[in-house]
Amino acid sequence: MGAFYPVLKRELRSYFASPLAYIILVVFQIISARFFFLYLQGFLQFQLDPSYQLQTGDLNLNNLVILPYFGTISIVLLLIVPLITMRLVADEKKNYTAELLFTSPIRIRTIVFGKFIAALILLIMMLLLSSVNVFVLIVHGNPDFGAVFAGYVGLFLLGASFLSIGIFASSLTDNQLIAAVISFGILLLLWLVGALSDAESTILGYLSVINHYEDFGKGIIDLKDVVYYISLIFLGLFLTYSALESERWR
Amino acid sequence: MRLPYGRGDGRPEFAFGIGFGGGYSIVSVKRRAPFEAGSGPGILTRMVYVHNLTKRYGNLTAVENLSFQLERGDVLGFLGPNGAGKTTTMRIITGYMPPTKGTVHIEGVDIFDEPLQAKRVIGYLPENPPLYNDMTVMEYLTFVADIKQVRRKEKKSRIIYVMEKCGISEVRRRIIGHLSKGYRQRVGIAQALVNNPSVLILDEPTIGLDPRQIIEIRELIKSLSGERTVILSTHILPEVTMICSKVIIINHGKIVLEESLQKLSEDMSNAESIIMRTRQNGEGVIEKVLALGGISNVKPGVAGEYIIVPKKGAEVREDIARIAVEDDWGLLELRPVTNTLEEVFLKVISSEEN
Numbered sequence: 001m002g003a004f005y006p007v008l009k010r011e012l013r014s015y016f017a018s019p020l021a022y023i024i025l026v027v028f029q030i031i032s033a034r035f036f037f038l039y040l041q042g043f044l045q046f047q048l049d050p051s052y053q054l055q056t057g058d059l060n061l062n063n064l065v066i067l068p069y070f071g072t073i074s075i076v077l078l079l080i081v082p083l084i085t086m087r088l089v090a091d092e093k094k095n096y097t098a099e100l101l102f103t104s105p106i107r108i109r110t111i112v113f114g115k116f117i118a119a120l121i122l123l124i125m126m127l128l129l130s131s132v133n134v135f136v137l138i139v140h141g142n143p144d145f146g147a148v149f150a151g152y153v154g155l156f157l158l159g160a161s162f163l164s165i166g167i168f169a170s171s172l173t174d175n176q177l178i179a180a181v182i183s184f185g186i187l188l189l190l191w192l193v194g195a196l197s198d199a200e201s202t203i204l205g206y207l208s209v210i211n212h213y214e215d216f217g218k219g220i221i222d223l224k225d226v227v228y229y230i231s232l233i234f235l236g237l238f239l240t241y242s243a244l245e246s247e248r249w250r
Numbered sequence: 251m252r253l254p255y256g257r258g259d260g261r262p263e264f265a266f267g268i269g270f271g272g273g274y275s276i277v278s279v280k281r282r283a284p285f286e287a288g289s290g291p292g293i294l295t296r297m298v299y300v301h302n303l304t305k306r307y308g309n310l311t312a313v314e315n316l317s318f319q320l321e322r323g324d325v326l327g328f329l330g331p332n333g334a335g336k337t338t339t340m341r342i343i344t345g346y347m348p349p350t351k352g353t354v355h356i357e358g359v360d361i362f363d364e365p366l367q368a369k370r371v372i373g374y375l376p377e378n379p380p381l382y383n384d385m386t387v388m389e390y391l392t393f394v395a396d397i398k399q400v401r402r403k404e405k406k407s408r409i410i411y412v413m414e415k416c417g418i419s420e421v422r423r424r425i426i427g428h429l430s431k432g433y434r435q436r437v438g439i440a441q442a443l444v445n446n447p448s449v450l451i452l453d454e455p456t457i458g459l460d461p462r463q464i465i466e467i468r469e470l471i472k473s474l475s476g477e478r479t480v481i482l483s484t485h486i487l488p489e490v491t492m493i494c495s496k497v498i499i500i501n502h503g504k505i506v507l508e509e510s511l512q513k514l515s516e517d518m519s520n521a522e523s524i525i526m527r528t529r530q531n532g533e534g535v536i537e538k539v540l541a542l543g544g545i546s547n548v549k550p551g552v553a554g555e556y557i558i559v560p561k562k563g564a565e566v567r568e569d570i571a572r573i574a575v576e577d578d579w580g581l582l583e584l585r586p587v588t589n590t591l592e593e594v595f596l597k598v599i600s601s602e603e604n
Contacts, residue, residue: 002399003396003397003399005396006393006397007397009393010382010385010393013384013385013389014382014384014385017384017385018384095381095382096376096377096378096379096381097381097382098380099341099346099374099376099378099380100374100376100380100394100397100441101397102345102346103345103369103374104369104397104398105365105366105367105398105399106397107366248346248347248348249347249348
């Protein structure tokens with residue numbers, strides 16, 4: 001693992017040397033904050049509504065603001081992750097630097113892992129930024145803190161699986177744009193595949209990347225959902241490794 | 251396979267037998283392979299030991315049964331027309347891609363069995379310098395030193411040394427993407443040197459440089475040889491004469507000529523014909539030269555030139571000079587025809603093709 005840190009450092013440097021990382025962070029924050037504001041506004045107006053007094057149970061801060069806010073973030077991640085991962089491997093091929101990496105005394109898995117962790121750090125930064133909004137709620141209201149925490153664990157796992165699939169897409173081509181389109185396609189498919197059923201009833205429903213997220217939003221960290229996401233992450237990384245390895249044999 | 255504690259009821263014994271036997275035989279074959287393949291101790295003492303290398307891309311055979319060996323200090327000029335398999339061979343030697351068949355040992359270490367160990371001693375400049383355009387020269391070389399696992403203590407001095415050697419110290423804070431082609435090529439060479447490799451592999455190192463830079467890089471490569479083994483592919487044939495100690499010409503993936511440069515230049519200066527140039531196209535020159543004896547043929551060339559082919563072993567230049575002065579032909583030039591490497595190259599390639 002001697003080369004893990006240099007690979008990670010170079011990727012992070014590369015993100016922040018170009019405007020890409022900053023643009024991604026800013027765009028992500030603007031979109032998520034805008035939606036957060038809309039949900040909060042809706043919630044406050046709803047409170048003034050006389051019929052609110054007659055409702056019981058679930059109409060709280062968590063269900064009306066935080067849950068839809070997390071839903072929005074997951075959709076924004078679906079759109080933004082392909083942009084984060086598109087250059088990770090494709091660029092190495094385009095600039096011929098793959099030849100440097102593969103003739104250096106480092107393992108392919110170290111390279112893949114270094115790149116994944118770099119993208120993961122960018123994801124964590126995005127999620128931390130978005131948590132500023134929720135933090136305002138915690139200071140001025142009393143949301144269920146456990147549900148917020150579980151929601152973020154879920155978003156982190158969801159985003160990480162998106163990243164690993166994105167890296168795989170990037171390893172299939174030397175063109176960034178094609179990489180982004182492929183990863184967006186795979187992610188959308190994984191999202192929509194279970195649109196008609198839930199995670200328990202059908203195989204397609206189980207495969208759907210979003211069905212497994214629902215419980216996290218409700219504050220439940222279910223082991224089987226965690227296992228699903230971690231398997232997806234490892235699958236993506238393994239496929240990336242295989243794509244790079246098999247390319248050498250061609 | 252029957253094991254001593256097998257009970258004769260079949261299944262457990264069977265399962266164990268497969269696992270054990272299969273595993274063992276794979277290991278033993280792997281260990282034995284290099285010694286079977288080569289001629290014994292050669293593998294361990296040679297710096298580069300390439301044996302029976304074959305690479306196929308589908309139906310296309312890029313490299314076929316290529317074998318050669320290099321000692322410490324050898325500088326190999328690797329020649330061949332475009333598409334002959336030079337780059338493929340270099341990529342296999344550096345461990346970038348595995349061969350379809352055959353083995354490569356670097357300092358006695360198999361590059362595919364123990365890639366991490368073998369790759370440590372290799373420096374490689376690919377056809378296109380592998381540069382990160384968003385990094386500065388200094389950052390880039392630091393990254394390369396890190397992934398090549400240059401020791402922390404030596405890292406800084408090593409980077410400064412290679413920048414000095416390649417003449418890129420003055421651009422060390424510039425972004426690589428903004429550098430000119432010549433500088434980029436030199437950063438590529440610096441990258442190959444950063445781990446102080448004992449085997450240096452350069453794929454067309456002088457391509458895209460201006461004449462002054464080409465001379466500088468040649469000098470650099472010359473100064474780098476010595477302790478190192480260098481493999482150099484190029485299209486510029488005089489370059490080989492200037493730098494290399496050994497030449498391999500390949501065509502269609504096969505070696506068509508393998509020779510030390512010393513032997514090659516001896517062969518080349520063993521001239522068969524003589525060129526004579528005179529001021530006047532004198533009458534009867536051909537007849538008079540033929541009359542000297544020891545000459546098998548005289549052909550008139552352009553602009554008062556005559557190509558004189560002496561009989562084997564006959565030394566006729568003195569006689570020709572004397573008769574030319576006596577008859578007042580206006581002798582301007584009298585020289586043996588030396589084969590250049592170009593001619594050798596073309597001869598070898600075209601005879602292969604016919």
